[in-house]
Amino acid sequence: MNEYLTDTANIKNILLKHRASYAAYAGYFCSYFPSELLYGFNVHPVRIQGYSESLGQRRALINYICSYLADIMNAFESDHFSWADHLIVPATCDSLYGAKEYLERNIQGINVKMFRPPLKFDEGTYQFYKSSVEDVLEWMGSHYTFDDTALKRGVEMKNRMTTGISELLSSDEGLFKGAVYLKLMIARSVLPAPVFMCMLESMDKAVVGQNHNKAQTNLLVLGPICDNLDLIDYLNTDHNVITRFLTSTLGLHDCEVSLEGDVKDNLISHYFRRAGTVTSYDHYSKLISELDTEIMERSVKGVIYINYKYCEPHMFFSKSIKDHLEKNGVKMLYLELEHSGGIDASIQNHIDTFTENI
Amino acid sequence: MSSLKILKELLDYYYSPDDPGTAWISVFTPSELLTSMDLRCFYPENAAATLSGSNKNTALLDYSRSVGYSGNICSYALLYAARSKQTSKYRRVPEPGLLATANNQCGTLLYWWESFKKEYGLPVQFINYPKCEGEFSPEEIKYIDSQYVQLIEAAETRFGRRFNEKRLGAVMENSLRANKLWKEIQLLRKTSYIPPRVFTETLLPMVIAKGEARTGDYYEELLDEIKAEYSGNTLKKRILWLGYPFWFLKEKYPRLKDDAGIVMDIYTSHWILDYTGESMMDKLVNAYGKMFMNMSLDWKIKYVESIVSEYQIDGVITHLNKSCKRDSIALFLINQHLKEKRGLPALVVESDMANPDWYNSESIQLNIEAFLELL
Numbered sequence: 001m002n003e004y005l006t007d008t009a010n011i012k013n014i015l016l017k018h019r020a021s022y023a024a025y026a027g028y029f030c031s032y033f034p035s036e037l038l039y040g041f042n043v044h045p046v047r048i049q050g051y052s053e054s055l056g057q058r059r060a061l062i063n064y065i066c067s068y069l070a071d072i073m074n075a076f077e078s079d080h081f082s083w084a085d086h087l088i089v090p091a092t093c094d095s096l097y098g099a100k101e102y103l104e105r106n107i108q109g110i111n112v113k114m115f116r117p118p119l120k121f122d123e124g125t126y127q128f129y130k131s132s133v134e135d136v137l138e139w140m141g142s143h144y145t146f147d148d149t150a151l152k153r154g155v156e157m158k159n160r161m162t163t164g165i166s167e168l169l170s171s172d173e174g175l176f177k178g179a180v181y182l183k184l185m186i187a188r189s190v191l192p193a194p195v196f197m198c199m200l201e202s203m204d205k206a207v208v209g210q211n212h213n214k215a216q217t218n219l220l221v222l223g224p225i226c227d228n229l230d231l232i233d234y235l236n237t238d239h240n241v242i243t244r245f246l247t248s249t250l251g252l253h254d255c256e257v258s259l260e261g262d263v264k265d266n267l268i269s270h271y272f273r274r275a276g277t278v279t280s281y282d283h284y285s286k287l288i289s290e291l292d293t294e295i296m297e298r299s300v301k302g303v304i305y306i307n308y309k310y311c312e313p314h315m316f317f318s319k320s321i322k323d324h325l326e327k328n329g330v331k332m333l334y335l336e337l338e339h340s341g342g343i344d345a346s347i348q349n350h351i352d353t354f355t356e357n358i
Numbered sequence: 359m360s361s362l363k364i365l366k367e368l369l370d371y372y373y374s375p376d377d378p379g380t381a382w383i384s385v386f387t388p389s390e391l392l393t394s395m396d397l398r399c400f401y402p403e404n405a406a407a408t409l410s411g412s413n414k415n416t417a418l419l420d421y422s423r424s425v426g427y428s429g430n431i432c433s434y435a436l437l438y439a440a441r442s443k444q445t446s447k448y449r450r451v452p453e454p455g456l457l458a459t460a461n462n463q464c465g466t467l468l469y470w471w472e473s474f475k476k477e478y479g480l481p482v483q484f485i486n487y488p489k490c491e492g493e494f495s496p497e498e499i500k501y502i503d504s505q506y507v508q509l510i511e512a513a514e515t516r517f518g519r520r521f522n523e524k525r526l527g528a529v530m531e532n533s534l535r536a537n538k539l540w541k542e543i544q545l546l547r548k549t550s551y552i553p554p555r556v557f558t559e560t561l562l563p564m565v566i567a568k569g570e571a572r573t574g575d576y577y578e579e580l581l582d583e584i585k586a587e588y589s590g591n592t593l594k595k596r597i598l599w600l601g602y603p604f605w606f607l608k609e610k611y612p613r614l615k616d617d618a619g620i621v622m623d624i625y626t627s628h629w630i631l632d633y634t635g636e637s638m639m640d641k642l643v644n645a646y647g648k649m650f651m652n653m654s655l656d657w658k659i660k661y662v663e664s665i666v667s668e669y670q671i672d673g674v675i676t677h678l679n680k681s682c683k684r685d686s687i688a689l690f691l692i693n694q695h696l697k698e699k700r701g702l703p704a705l706v707v708e709s710d711m712a713n714p715d716w717y718n719s720e721s722i723q724l725n726i727e728a729f730l731e732l733l
Contacts, residue, residue, distance in 0.1 A: 062690050063708055064430075064680040091489050094465040098687025101655040105691060118501070119461060119468070119486045128488075128501045307428075312683055315428040316435070316469035320476060322426045336430060 011190050015046065015083040018192045023144050024085035029099075032090040032117045034133060034267040036257065039154020041144035043086070047189035048072060066095035067309040067339040073099055076107050086143075088136060090115045093313055113139045121272075129272050152263050157193035162255045164200045218299055219358060222291075222321070223306040230342035231306070235351070287317065288324055295330060302358040303332045304351065308339045331358065361560075361579035368567050368576065372398075377452035379517045382474060384459040384467045385565050386628075386649055387485065388642045390533055391510055392456075393569035394526040395519050400451055402470070404565050405441070406434035410605035410712035414444055419713055432681040433713035435470040454478055456516050458509055460485035462652040463628075464684050483509050487647045491654045494647060502643045526638055529569040534633055536568045539577035541630045546584060547622050548669055551591040554619075556584065557626040558603050558610040564629040595733045596670055599623040600662070600689050601677030602711035612707075612722055618730050622669045624650065624662070651684055655691055662692050666702065673703040673733050675726065680710040705729040 015025060023042040028035050035045035062070070075081060089100035091114050104112040116132045118125040137146070165184045187196055221235055258266045294300060303325055307314050318334050325332045333354040335347065379397045383389060389399045409418060410433070418440035423429045427439055457480050459471040471482045485505045488498045510521045543560075546552060560580055563573040595618035602625050603610040611620055631645040650658065665671065676693040678686045690706065697704040705725060710716035 062678055062686050064678070065683060065686055092465075094683035095687070097465075097489065098683065101691055102687050105655075114489065116488045120484055124504060125486075125501075128497065131495075131497050132488075310430055310683070312431060312466050313469050315431045316466070316473065318428050319426040319439075320473065334426075334428070336428060 011046075011049075012080060012083055014191065014195060015044075018195065019083070021192060021194075025083050026086040026088060026140075027081065027084040028088040028090075029096060030090050030092060032092055032271070033088055033115045033136060034271040035088075036155050036158055037133070037137060037151065037264060037267055038140065039158075040146045040148065040151030040264070041140050042147070042150050043140065043144060044192055046084070047186075048081070048087075049186060049190065064310050065098065066093075066311045067337075068311065069095045069099045071339045073102055073106075076103055076110075081110075084110050086110065086140070087112045088115050089113070090117055092117065092119065095310075095312075111143070126269075126272055130268055133268050133271075148263070152259060154193075155257050155263055155267070156259060158188075159256045159259075161188050161193060161196050161200075164197060168200060168203060218301045219304070219355060220291075220294060220298070220300045220302070221304045221306060231337070231347075234343055234348065235304070287321070291321070291324070292328075295328060300330060302354065303330055304354065305332055305334045307334070307336050309336050361576050361583055364572055364576040364579060365560075365563065368563055368570065368572055371570075372566055373451075375452075379455050379519075380452040381456040381458055381513070382454035382471075383457075384463065384471070386463045386646050386651075387458050387460050388506060388509075388646050390526060390529045390569045390642060391506060391521075392458075392513055394529040395510075395513055395517065395521060397456070397513060397517065397519075398452070399566070400454070401566055402438050402474075403434050404562070405451070406438040406712060407605040409437045409441065409444060410434075410714075412444065415606055415712075415714060418443055419715065430680075432464075432466050432470065433710050433716075434681065435466070435473070437712055439473075454480060456480065456483065456513055458483040458485070458512075460487060460646070462487040462646055462649055464651065464682065466683070481512075483512050485509065485646075487652055489654065490648050490652050490657075492657060494643065498647075499640070499643055502647055503639050506639060506642060523638070530633075530638055530641065532571050532574055533568045535574035536564060536577055537629075537631055537633060539574060539581055540564050543577065543581050543584060544622075544627050544630060546581075546588070550588045551593045551596075551619050551621055552584060552588045553609075554599065554603070554611050554623055554626075555609050556588075557623065561626050561629065568629075593617065593619045593621065595619070595730060596621040596672045598662075598665060598669065598671040598674045599625070599677070600674060600692060601625065601685055602679045602682065604677075604709065604714075604717060605712050606714040606717070612719075612726055614726065615730050618733070620675075622665055622671070624665075627665075655688055658688060659692055659695050662696070663700070666696065666700070671702070673705070673729065675705050675707060675729070677711075678706055678708045680708070680716050681712065703729065703732055 019025070022044045024044075025046055026035075026038050026043050027046050027048045029048050031047075035047070038045045072081075087100075087103060087110055089096055089103075089112060091097045091100070097114070100112055100114050103110070113136055115136050118128045118132070140146075165188060168184070184200075187199065191199070257263070257270050260266075291303075303321075305318060305321060307318065315336070322332045322334065331354070333350065335350060337343070337347065377398070379395075380400055381392050381397050382400050382402060383392070385401050385403050387399075392399055409415060412418075415437065418437050419429075419433070421440040421443050422436045425439075427436055429436070454474065457471055457474050457478070459467045459482060461468060462485070468482070468484055471484070474480070475482050485502070487502060488494070494502070513519070514521060544557075563570075563576050567573045595615075597614065597618055597620045599611065599620045599622070603623070604612075611623075614620065628650050632648050633641045633645045635641040635644050650661065653661075666674070674693060674696055676689050678690060680686075693704045693706055696702040707722050707725065709718070709722065
């Protein structure tokens with residue numbers, strides 16, 4: 001397990017080692033773009049994860065931008081993303097849009113493309129979503145040739161990765177929100193399929209299950225993009241709490257894409273309707289309804305709401321969620337953390353005090 | 359009639375206690391569509407900027423934080439959440455019958471308006487503008503256009519009124535006239551130094567009443583008054599201000615030395631909109647879809663470069679606004695471009711448009727003084 005985790009943290013070396021298997025690597029942010037389409041160009045899509053290790057000087061640039069993106073911008077400058085040939089950045093929040101413009105101007109050797117999905121969901125917006133996807137495909141088509149068979153093969157592999165995780169964790173589906181689950185989902189979104197499958201096969205199902213099932217059921221952690229593995233480990237190992245996410249972009253459910261008919265159309269339609277992407281336009285109602293279910297089914301007594309500093313969309317929810325939880329007799333601890341640097345003693349104290357009082 | 363008298367009339371109308379049907383909208387929502395249906399548009403951003411200028415600003419911010427709002431959300435929203443705690447005559451705003459906002463100026467507004475949705479139990483009419491790289495594609499125009507139609511339909515349903523194209527034509531004429539005059543007033547800055555507070559003080563009708571006939575009257579008077587007062591004023595050091603003013607400062611901008619002044623600012627010129635197009639809907643798509651904040655960085659750089667050359671700018675001061683994520687990175691890059699590629703002296707100041715807690719007066723003043731020495 002530890003060996004596996006070390007490998008996923010060192011994604012750069014793994015990707016560089018397997019470079020010859022693909023025409024190129026394309027990094028992408030968030031799950032708005034149907035990334036599997038890139039397999040049609042023999043391009044491996046890699047979800048850009050935050051870099052939780054502190055990189056030093058980043059705050060010298062702009063103090064108040066989303067700390068997740070500030071880390072990523074610095075990580076690019078520090079050569080942590082040297083594997084990337086292309087980048088697809090969705091214009092879904094102001095910081096992401098700004099990051100695209102920053103990277104385009106300051107990082108040499110990477111082609112950057114903005115993906116412009118609609119920010120609301122109804123049948124009328126589907127055509128616009130589709131044309132935005134096609135705009136990205138046209139851009140990729142100016143570099144590589146598209147092949148339907150390669151696309152089908154890529155999607156098939158991705159489906160097998162999803163099934164593999166399900167089987168590994170099938171001992172208790174209800175607790176999939178824990179750290180093991182998160183780490184596997186991160187690996188699924190970055191590793192080349194053969195590397196991932198090889199790792200999955202080498203993992204001991206019994207050990208994973210044991211590790212996975214320790215979570216208590218009366219504490220819940222909410223977070224928008226929790227890839228701070230130190231924090232997740234602290235919460236899961238020391239406090240045995242369940243971790244879940246505001247936007248379920250890392251959800252295992254609904255990840256398999258049909259290989260029947262036109263796979264390209266299947267993918268576009270699938271991503272458009274998939275929970276956690278554009279369908280989450282009405283974020284608050286969706287979140288509250290998920291929270292209520294969770295509170296009822298698991299007798300949740302306390303919620304730790306963790307947000308990254310200056311991630312404005314999610315900062316707005318804190319008050320509404322607090323009010324809603326308090327009305328239902330559930331306490332909430334709200335933390336705004338820097339993305340990098342793990343968790344320090346004061347944060348640990350906050351968490352400890354809160355959990356002891358639940 | 360002096361401009362001040364017309365302004366008073368406009369404000370009396372805007373803050374009158376009657377409620378002809380009120381829509382709470384963000385400042386770059388196509389208000390003409392709603393004004394043409396005889397609805398009153400109310401702008402929470404504008405109200406928040408006013409609260410920032412009050413002597414209760416920090417108390418209001420403290421209150422919002424104490425009831426659970428994150429202190430790091432947009433300071434307009436943070437201030438406005440405490441509106442029930444302030445006591446000026448302007449607090450009596452009719453409750454919204456319609457909520458509408460857009461993402462052409464800022465991505466956060468949607469979340470702010472979601473909080474109104476919860477408070478008033480109304481849906482949010484959200485106009486989703488694609489980012490504009492220069493021109494919109496026919497598909498993008500169709501997409502924006504269809505959302506304007508949805509806004510009209512929502513207003514018709516909510517208030518039981520019929521949209522009338524002829525009436526929209528009249529409102530558009532008023533907007534175009536006000537827009538043209540505001541542009542002319544801004545152009546005076548090329549040849550005469552006009553203190554920047556003149557623009558922050560006179561911007562209000564453009565924000566809250568551009569579809570009203572009296573707004574054009576106001577700017578016509580104002581144009582003459584400004585010409586009479588400032589014609590021939592000159593300065594040695596001509597500064598371009600990029601970003602928001604500081605609403606909590608009396609003069610809205612930091613103090614500069616006597617031989618230096620802000621001859622142009624990007625913020626108040628955001629209200630010069632591009633109403634081009636054949637149909638009225640096309641004009642509105644261009645005006646609001648192609649406003650500065652929704653344009654690509656390349657476009658913005660070209661625009662700012664043209665200002666630098668037309669207004670004979672000697673140096674640039676860029677305000678990176680904590681509350682405005684849309685502005686921050688773009689303005690940082692524009693500042694970087696002007697400095698590195700054009701060799702123009704450029705300074706960055708980090709603060710906030712409405713929260714004085716983030717304004718370090720001493721340090722900002724020192725930096726500006728040192729910067730001006732270099733010019």
